[in-house]
Amino acid sequence: MLKIDLNCDLGESFGNYKIGLDEEVIKYVSSANIACGFHASDPLVMEKTVRLAKEAGVGVGAHPGFPDLVGFGRRNMNVSSAELKAMVTYQLGALDAFCRANKITLQHVKALGAMYNMAAKDEKMALAIAEAIGEYNPCLILLGLSGSQMLKAAQTVGIPFKKEVFADRAYEEDGSLVARTKPGAMIEDENEAIQRIIDMVRYGKVRAITGKEIPVEPDSVCVHGDNPKALDFVVKIRKRLEEEGITVKAMGL
Template sequence: MKIDINCDMGESFGVYRLGEDEQIVQWISSANIACGFHAGDPSVMRAAVELCLRHDVAVGAHPGLPDRMGFGRREIKVSPEEVYDLMVYQIGALTGFVRAMGGRLHHVKPHGALYNMAARDRGLADAIVCSVIDCDDSLILYGLAGSELIRASEERGLSYAEEVFADRTYQKDGSLTPRSHPQAVIVSEVDAIKQSLHMASEGAVQALTGERILLRADTICVHGDGEHALSFAKKLHQALVQADIEVKAVGGDSDKE
């Protein structure tokens, strides 16, 4: 068995630091790098790409809504056409840095509110899939397991990875519990690792309301902006290895050409 551990990176901006990218990179297999809209800036993007290439971590674009104040986690009414443009713009920006440093982009994962909106809205999901295909049809799209993003990718023939979340609770329909809910985030590292191992080995998760939900786990997300993200990423990596689950990027390819 194998699973990818992905983590959001490159979310600092100017003199403001967020996350421990240089330490956490050793415990993950793929990274989603902010592309300047919800977080990040050109210098931070370059440094994050360079760091990932140096550690042989698969590089992914992490496009979000243009909402720095809300860190891209507030829903904004956008049309499929606007989403397409937002995605192409941001994927193109990160691709430029990756190619400039002799690498290649591995995947795309929408960020925050955009990710959750597209998980349930087929029109937005189709726009995202089209944008990825038009930028580079060899890319892998990371999307919530069982969501509209996955169904749209499958129908268009785009490679995809079904994503699960270590530290988030689930609703009975397979969606993530909204962050406005007091039990949206799993605070206990022990409980989060237990859920992660169950999803990776059993292909199932228990909803907040008790139902058992079947899902496919190709990649598991660790939030890099969490207070204990570094400690958790290390413990999760070690727990997976101890359970004989190999930690490896989806597709198994390095992002170095």
């Protein structure tokens, strides 16, 4: 039986600024990556989003990023391994406090934006993130880009990991994501994005931006919930997966 986790970045509002359609999108995914206050979110938003996830029966993951509210965590930062490790530990502790208060278990950790993309290629950064997770709670799942340094670091540290693919992002031939600053980085056509998901889950392949087919090993598909079309997109993805006989299930189950 084929199964896949659908994960979505949620809890990214901040104070009076509302981002995303969390209350609606969360009904159609199986895991939520919740912002931890560094790139987005605040304590009230974190608490609310954890509660939403609990009510929806969705797995909760910490979504740590660089301390960059203005850049939404998408700008590269030059930090030491010690700094990076401390950043991740701090954010895990913050979100886990709300999980404990709501009597649910933190399921996974997924780095955000620039941190995610840099660590996918940088062995030292990947190891710092994996070590922070392992020392905090070695049962937490590290969610990382399929074929990346993050997954190798998880193996080195000895923590569980799951391989992630993206519904609406273009790939380079080496399996990395095309930078958002480049043309064609985002897959705009919904039908194309959905077909790419089916090809990745059922056949373990995706067409890179060059046109070459490359292998991927998906355990979880990321769908973004921060644009007006997000809800319709997530609903269509869920429907198509079910039509294909692919079960949607949280990565921790």
